[in-house]
Amino acid sequence: MGYRALYRVWRPQKFADLVGQQLITQTLKNAIAAKQTSHAYLFTGPRGTGKTSAAKIFAKAINCRHQQAGEPCNQCEICQAITQGRLNDVIEIDAASNNSVDEVRDIREKVKYAPTQADFKVYIIDEVHMLSAGAFNALLKTLEEPPANVVFILATTEPHKIPATIISRTQRFDFRRISDHDLIERMEYILKQEKLTFDPAALKTIAKAAAGGMRDALSMLDQVLSFGHNEVTLKNALLVTGSVSQEQLAAYLTAVFSQETALAFQQLQQLLAAGKDPNQLFEGLIDYCRELLLAQVEKSTASQQLIELAAKVSAETLYQALDILSQQQQAMRFATHQDVYLDVATIKLCQIKSSTNKATAAVVPDKQLTELQAQVAKLQQQLNQLQQGQVADKGLAATKSPAAGSKPSTRPKLKIKPDLNQIYSVLAEASRANLEEIKDVWQDLLNMLAVTQRAVMNVSQPVAASSTAAVVSFQYDFLFEKAAQDQQLQTALLNDLAKLLGKDLKLVFLPQAQWPQIRKKYLLAHKTENNSKAAAAKTSAPSDNNLATAQKIWGTAAKDLIEIKDD
Missing domain, CATH: 1.20.272.10 (Zinc Finger, Delta Prime; domain 3)
Structure with missing residues (x-):
């Protein structure tokens, strides 16, 4: 066999090999180990993040009779047949070239037949968003009433093009862009296994150019190795990727x-x-x-x-x-x-x-620099003399000295203040489930933004969320102000968030440094309000009971005729 590309040689063969998708792999492993798998899955995310690889590993694990903790053994006949692509019970379909109604109807006819070797028939439909409207309608019928021994895995890079009726009948997993750190670690591991020399700076350049895709990173690494005679240098990486030092x-x-x-x-x-x-x-x-x-x-x-x-x-x-x-x-x-x-x-x-x-003002001639330094020294000397004169005058010093125990504020005042009313309304209905939901898609949301918008939002994170809104904190005050004034950025965030979550969600911004104080103030006010309501209910109870008793004796007119006074 001739040379094989790195991304093919080092394609993940078990869930542990999938880089940067720990949440997804752990969920799938647990479901397989507990025999609680669904009949249909939807894998979404950018290219090269492991969607198809995860689908093949899932097909092996669900059919492997020697699987341990949800992982396939990769040694049995079924595992090896799936790896080599020769098991008839695992069918891979490219929806880009097989997107007509007739092809989906053919699937509907064949899905009725039991698997020949494996326990489950697995249909992996890649780029499923390319199916026509008629094909989606034909597929919908099968997803509504699937046979017990069939599993569908739909993979796509554009989930917003898939009808909601299809998505609602699947378990959805969103694959995230792989971080530069994880990409570099994986490339280092592969190069060490291949016993090849490399420059860490070159791997950093490749990871940045790959933009979160493992397949793209390994393809570029392959090019650098070919160009540099199996040696990875920063110079070669810059040439191959077109990056700038x-x-x-x-x-x-x-x-x-x-x-x-x-x-x-x-x-x-x-x-x-x-x-x-x-x-x-x-x-x-x-x-x-x-x-x-x-x-x-x-x-x-x-x-x-x-x-x-x-x-x-x-x-x-x-x-x-x-x-x-x-x-x-x-x-x-x-x-x-x-x-x-x-x-x-x-x-x-x-x-x-x-x-x-x-x-x-950065480039200053040496002569001019020397003159400026002399002037600064002279001014410093005059300032010291002036300060000494002020200390000698005790009365003047007392009037100008700060109050005891007070500390001058070094933090610049914000031009824009966070909207406390909106923040409190979010906190009134906030829940952990809503916060986890938005956290799961936050990195994907940032990746959908323009580069300049991503630069502003890169140090932000959601800290509280309800079903209709979320509070987002910024690590730096100046970026909070920048985001609060940028209407174009806010519109992009709301539109992209609606695509990811399938619902409209408002965002409220605040500086990270103010979040603990605002949250504490709300909790204290909420606690006081609850205590007041409880006390009011307790004091009103006897009067209500007395009125009810009187109504039983004299009828409903007692409410207007009787005045009840508590002792």
Whole structure:
């Protein structure tokens, strides 16, 4: 047999091999071990996240007579036959090329027959959203009244195109994009098993370009190995993926934020001459600007290069840069000459108002720097003398000293305050089940956003939810304010959330630092209200009982004639 691609050689053969989908694999294993499997499943999620692999593993596990804790043995005849694709009882159908009513009717006819070797017949229908309306209607009848020994597994990347009548008759599992960390770990494991050398920085580049898809990551890794004679280097990874190195991005943005247009164009032409893809370049610049924003508020995890450039650029400049890059990237997608949009973006970036840009002051001649340092030293000396004079005057010092025990607030005041009424209304009907429901799809929701929108929402998380609304906290105050003012972002969130959950859900934003205090205040107020109601019920009970007794004796007119006074 000739060479086989890495993603085929290292295709998962048991649930434990599926990377980044622990919740789904554990649920399926438990169901198989307890013999509580459903007749139909719907696997949704981005490409390359393990939907078809999970379907094949499920087919093996449900039919394996030696399975342990829901895992197939992969040694028996049935397991090996399914792995090699020669078991007639496991039928794989590509809905993209078999989407007519006649094909689905053929399935309905054959589904009646019992399996020949296995215990269950398993139909795996890939890209099921490609079926026609008539085919879906034909399939619906089978899903309503399935034979006892048949299991359907429907896989799709676009669940919103599947009729609700089909979805309601299946158990749905949403496969998430695999994190860069998990992708890198898997690639490291494979390369070590293959005894090949690699640069960790190269794997990081491949993982970022794969955008959460394991199959894409292994395909790119295959290309890098072929290009570099079985050696994975950062240089080769950048060439194969079309990505741009952090140093090149930093050099270009430094020139842009310093408003050195000629130097910025020189950097841009070097990148394009090296064959960099314009779309990848936009993606890299947007991601780097996001990293700069985060480096301004959280320096512990940022590199020295990021910290230095972040200190020269204001947050307002980065906001404007992200808007410009996003707009030009959107416009470029339908253009023939993509380079033009990079040129336009470069000019617009260089024209960002210098009043909000600190990078223009970064390059200072040595002589001028020495003079500035001398002036600063002189001013510092004068300030020290002035402070000493103030300390000598006790009366003046007493009037200006802060109150005992008071601490000056170092946290900047928010321009926008969270809406407490909306937050309290959510908390009044909040439940753990509603919160878990939105948490399960939160990462998928972020992946559906545009790059600039994802940069704002990346440090957010839902902290409370009811059936109609959810409270979302932001790790950084400035990103809370940015999201609260961005109507386009809020509309995108609501629309995408409706697609994922199948219902409309309102979102209320607040800073993460304020969440514990707001929740505590609500709980205390709620407790006081409940106590007041209980006390009122207790005091009103005797009067109600006395009135009821009087009504029995004198009739309903007693309510108007009798006045009851408690002792």
